[in-house]
Amino acid sequence: MSEKGSGMQSAILTESGTNELEIIEFHLHKQMPDGSSKTAYYGINVAKVREVIRVPETTDYPNAQPHMVGVFSLRDRLIPMVDLAGWLRVKTRPDQAGKVVIVTDFNNMANGFLVDSVSRIHRVSWEDVESPSQFLEAGENDCVVAVVRRDGNIIMILDFEKIVATINPELSMEKYDVTQDRRVAFNDRIVAQRESRTILVVDDSAFIRKLIENTLSTAGYHVITAKDGGDALEMLTDIEEHSRAENQPVNTFLNALVSDVEMPRMDGMHLLKRLRDNPLFTALPIVMFSSLMSDDNRAKALQLGANDTITKPELGRMVGMIDRMVGIAE
Incomplete structure (x- = not known):
């Protein structure tokens, strides 16, 4: 090859x-x-x-x-x-x-x-x-x-x-320490805002999943995780049911999603398409986070409705990007 x-x-x-x-x-x-x-x-x-x-x-x-x-x-x-x-x-x-x-x-x-x-x-x-x-x-x-x-x-x-x-x-991304990143604010008011937001992280690598979870949770976010696209879709279906039953918007339960691309059962691009085809999730901020984020893959992700993309070594962009998407105000 x-x-x-x-x-x-x-x-x-x-x-x-x-x-x-x-x-x-x-x-x-x-x-x-x-x-x-x-x-x-x-x-x-x-x-x-x-x-x-x-x-x-x-x-x-x-x-x-x-x-x-x-x-x-x-x-x-x-x-x-x-x-x-x-x-x-x-x-x-x-x-x-x-x-x-x-x-x-x-x-x-x-x-x-x-x-x-x-x-x-x-x-x-x-x-x-x-x-x-x-x-x-x-x-x-x-x-x-x-x-x-x-x-x-x-x-x-x-x-x-x-x-x-x-x-x-x-x-390795393990070297990144969000607490030492001067681009990320850590005052009490900002952290309190993050604590009221829930982020779903989807990645089939337990190693990568834990790195993302630790970075976001250290910044203050409430983080839930899924091990693949199928697992994530099941969790999102439960959120959809709660949203409809309680007549509450989805962002009452979930504020953003960070997803890998290549995963068992359902890949991230297919998960993205399924969510954007569902009226309840059209406004949910979605970030595609992948080691394979070429220009073509980024264009496809944006075309399918992703808000933005990150290549996996760039973990330092994660908190600032999520802050902007979920309305964290300085």
């Missing part, structure tokens, strides 16, 4: 009416104690992949994070290469012969992930992308955001944002 496919990938991602995505299936060959190997199946959204290449020559990087093999040059960019099996604690054969590197590009960062093989591309409906079960989901430390069943195999969709954050902690 090469960069020339990026336009097609972007178009696929933003087909809001289809609620579909494409994933690349890749493998790690786990070495078993008896000397045999067992194939572990993983997946990544095509829209996050720049290309798949043979294993390049790498240069050691001083004081690198664990599982960072080194850095390599690709089209005049220096890109870190991560031993994905090592990060996942999957024991694979140590030699790199026959292996490949998946080069990703999201959150305005490029990274290379060393894997044993890449299999094929699957086009699936988000409705067929399952959230991890409670047994699999380990809260904010989990690295699996979704599961896809194909050809009798279970394909784990990994939380690459979380993986990148551990490899490049200096670039």
